[in-house]
Amino acid sequence: xxxxxxxxxxxxxxxxxxxxxxxxxxxxxxxxxxxxxxxxxxxxxxxxxxxxxxxxxxxxxxxxxxxxxxxxxxxxxxxxxxxxxxxxxxxxxxxxxxxxxxxxxxxx
Amino acid sequence: xxxxxxxxxxxxxxxxxxxxxxxxxxxxxxxxxxxxxxxxxxxxxxxxxxxxxxxxxxxxxxxxxxxxxxxxxxxxxxxxxxxxxxxxxxxxxxxxxxxxxxxxxxxxxxxxxx
Numbered sequence: 001x002x003x004x005x006x007x008x009x010x011x012x013x014x015x016x017x018x019x020x021x022x023x024x025x026x027x028x029x030x031x032x033x034x035x036x037x038x039x040x041x042x043x044x045x046x047x048x049x050x051x052x053x054x055x056x057x058x059x060x061x062x063x064x065x066x067x068x069x070x071x072x073x074x075x076x077x078x079x080x081x082x083x084x085x086x087x088x089x090x091x092x093x094x095x096x097x098x099x100x101x102x103x104x105x106x107x108x
Numbered sequence: 109x110x111x112x113x114x115x116x117x118x119x120x121x122x123x124x125x126x127x128x129x130x131x132x133x134x135x136x137x138x139x140x141x142x143x144x145x146x147x148x149x150x151x152x153x154x155x156x157x158x159x160x161x162x163x164x165x166x167x168x169x170x171x172x173x174x175x176x177x178x179x180x181x182x183x184x185x186x187x188x189x190x191x192x193x194x195x196x197x198x199x200x201x202x203x204x205x206x207x208x209x210x211x212x213x214x215x216x217x218x219x220x221x222x
């Protein structure tokens with residue numbers, strides 16, 4: 001079946017630093033989604049990407065749909081304490097497949 | 109709009125007991141989903157529904173049953189709970205239309221089976 005490799009698994013960064021995480025797959029996707037999950041809450045959609053090569057921003061967040069359709073990355077600029085959480089990528093061809101998440105910790 | 113709601117938020121069961129988790133959405137979405145989330149495993153799809161009266165198996169359906177008698181509700185049942193079913197369960201819904209379809213998640217139910 002389709003699988004996503006999300007990296008890194010966890011990150012510890014200083015407040016103000018930029019963050020980069022990515023997802024790769026051996027399968028191609030038509031859609032890439034990035035979600036954030038706060039502790040004790042459900043995932044919330046951050047950015048949706050629908051075309052290969054698409055680059056989309058949402059505030060300090062920027063995500064790109066890889067040109068090969070097999071990867072995507074998410075960047076967070078100038079991190080703040082409330083960026084703490086687990087970030088999930090998800091790719092869809094016929095069904096939605098989730099990565100295992102990147103746990104982000106921000107040190108003030 | 110409340111979005112997607114789940115009840116209960118927490119539950120502790122003994123092995124062999126049964127229970128039903130309720131998911132409700134007020135967005136008139138056609139599709140609904142049940143996932144479980146375990147440490148280091150991400151979200152895994154248990155069952156889903158593409159419309160009222162329909163259900164289908166996901167990646168990890170064993171030990172669970174579902175029903176979608178009303179469009180706004182999706183029930184997840186555990187007939188005989190096992191410790192391996194200790195997890196956080198998330199419900200999601202989506203319109204189901206086209207490539208831009210997006211899933212919206214509920215707040216989760218934390219289940220412990222002793």
